[in-house]
């Protein structure tokens with residue numbers, strides 16, 4: 001059945017939606033602590049290289065598949081390679097973003113809680129502040145409530161559809177986010193003692209460069225650009241035929257990198273100014289920053305509350321625009337392939353992600369004893385997705401475009417039937433990356449993970 005499919009209204013809308021997907025907890029929460037753990041500037045250099053050489057080709061591969069087929073990930077595989085095993089790749093990449101959505105919403109929920117908590121940091125005792133994160137995430141009901149609120153917000157936007165929901169929401173939110181992160185970064189840089197943090201982020205110490213740094217940087221690049229699970233593929237399927245795949249890819253990757261580095265500048269100088277170790281791990285944003293806000297609160301409660309609120313608002317909004325893109329993958333599948341109504345599709349996915357998310361949330365508290373292969377439920381799902389499913393999906397997408405699709409179709413899609421001169425000129429390089437470099441890089445990561 002041919003149904004009229006929605007599209008994004010303009011190039012600006014495409015880039016904002018894709019940047020909205022890319023920019024999220026991965027940039028503000030994950031990137032600063034990964035950079036902190038893996039040696040600062042040296043990690044950042046590898047991360048930038050991995051983004052350009054490995055991640056960007058996957059981005060183009062997903063864009064080509066999505067727009068060529070004009071369908072979500074499962075439908076795309078069926079249409080471009082009918083009757084082959086590739087449909088299982090389609091199915092895998094429908095399921096994995098829903099799993100990511102489940103645990104991502106738990107952390108999204110934390111940012112909802114912290115938004116409200118911002119009004120209290122100034123008045124809390126120091127030990128109350130430092131102990132809060134641990135108490136909060138290990139409790140039963142509050143994190144579940146926050147997770148529920150977050151998922152309902154996501155579902156609400158996705159329900160609005162591509163134009164009226166996703167496009168409207170991201171077009172308004174993303175420019176605000178850029179201004180906010182800039183304000184916060186400038187504030188962080190103005191703190192006394194922040195110079196060490198800057199130095200940490202720009203002065204590479206290559207002795208810190210180990211194979212695990214490289215693996216971590218690649219994983220971060222894939223996660224941050226939302227690759228390997230059909231998110232970009234699905235969004236690209238909403239691109240009009242005269243949009244430019246090269247430009248939207250470069251634009252999205254550029255914004256994503258820029259935002260991650262700004263987030264680093266927003267977080268690290270403050271961390272150093274407070275005399276905290278940069279490798280403090282995943283707690284850096286939720287534990288360390290409130291501690292810093294609390295210290296500021298002694299001098300100026302209003303400034304403390306204001307900066308804290310802006311900061312957690314930024315995290316929440318960024319997380320929402322990313323979670324929306326994860327939900328849309330499943331919604332596209334259910335509405336296109338299963339002929340479901342949009343609202344029942346949203347309800348079904350929200351319900352599923354809610355249940356799995358509740359288990360993830362409880363795995364910080366009452367269910368902390370439940371281990372899967374030695375990991376808590378949350379950690380297991382995160383590792384399964386970040387370390388395995390994303391690179392695997394990315395690998396399969398590059399192989400599909402590089403070796404399964406006909407080269408003339410790929411050329412046609414990338415250059416809009418040969419009309420885009422700039423794209424023609426870079427086509428060969430992109431194909432080289434898609435066919436050889438990206439697959440080889442990903443396989444190398446798998447091997448290093450196994451040994």
Ligand code: TRP
Pocket residue numbers: 021022023024025026027097100222223224225226227228229231322323325326390
């Ligand atoms: N890229 C987002 C972030 O940085 C998260 C995200 C959205 C994602 N869609 C994805 C991660 C698909 C992996 C796969 O927070």
